[in-house]
Amino acid sequence: MDVLKQKILSEGKVLSDTVLKVDSFLNHQIDPVLMQEIGKEFAQRFKGFDITKILTLESSGIAPAVMTGLTLGVPVVFARKRKSLTLTDHLYSAEVYSFTKKESNEISISQDFISSEDTVLIMDDFLANGQAVFGMIDILNQAKARIAGIGIVIEKGFQEGGKKIRQQGYHVETLANIAKLSDGNVTFKKEETC
Numbered sequence: 001m002d003v004l005k006q007k008i009l010s011e012g013k014v015l016s017d018t019v020l021k022v023d024s025f026l027n028h029q030i031d032p033v034l035m036q037e038i039g040k041e042f043a044q045r046f047k048g049f050d051i052t053k054i055l056t057l058e059s060s061g062i063a064p065a066v067m068t069g070l071t072l073g074v075p076v077v078f079a080r081k082r083k084s085l086t087l088t089d090h091l092y093s094a095e096v097y098s099f100t101k102k103e104s105n106e107i108s109i110s111q112d113f114i115s116s117e118d119t120v121l122i123m124d125d126f127l128a129n130g131q132a133v134f135g136m137i138d139i140l141n142q143a144k145a146r147i148a149g150i151g152i153v154i155e156k157g158f159q160e161g162g163k164k165i166r167q168q169g170y171h172v173e174t175l176a177n178i179a180k181l182s183d184g185n186v187t188f189k190k191e192e193t194c
């Protein structure tokens with residue numbers, strides 16, 4: 001998606017060979033116009049998949065997921081990372097291990113909002129090692145929901161998540177796939193040059 005790649009090139013900061021900072025439009029300040037374009041793009045790519053719900057993870061997955069839900073006309077559920085005061089039982093939960101933080105976190109959703117009747121699009125802002133996506137797959141398997149596919153805003157194609165998820169047969173759509181981060185520069189994967 002060219003407009004996203006241009007935004008990454010103009011505003012992204014390469015913090016190291018593995019980390020890209022995009023706080024000005026996705027992870028802290030949010031660019032609503034860009035999010036709306038992202039929502040339309042995902043809706044286009046997953047048109048005809050009979051999606052009934054979107055599942056994402058708080059917090060940075062919510063903005064692109066809501067814009068996609070708006071275009072597809074379906075509700076968006078976000079898994080919570082912390083135990084909520086009101087969300088206490090009747091849950092589907094999964095462990096998500098963070099390689100960056102070297103810790104495991106439990107993510108949960110209420111059983112009220114996803115059922116075996118649903119066909120779900122999983123979404124997230126970043127795909128690195130894929131642990132968050134596998135946690136959401138685990139939750140959807142518990143709910144016996146169908147998984148339509150995975151929509152990712154920025155994939156770090158040099159990490160293992162995308163390969164592992166595709167190897168398991170899931171349909172993955174990525175709007176910007178990064179081949180390499182080095183010397184402050186972002187290189188996108190060849191098939192997606194902008």
Ligand code: G4P
Nearest residue numbers: 018019020021022058059060061098099100126128129130
């Ligand atoms: P890992 O597999 O590489 O260890 O990453 P992990 O899933 O632990 O991700 C930890 C957090 O960092 C996640 O956000 C994830 O989206 C984000 N993340 C991973 N790689 C990058 C990167 O290169 N750039 C940016 N900007 N974020 C990255 P989170 O903790 O769930 O936070 P949030 O959703 O509230 O923003």
Ligand code: NA
Nearest residue numbers: 060061125126
């Ligand atoms: Na995230």
Ligand code: NA
Nearest residue numbers: 027060125126
């Ligand atoms: Na994040």
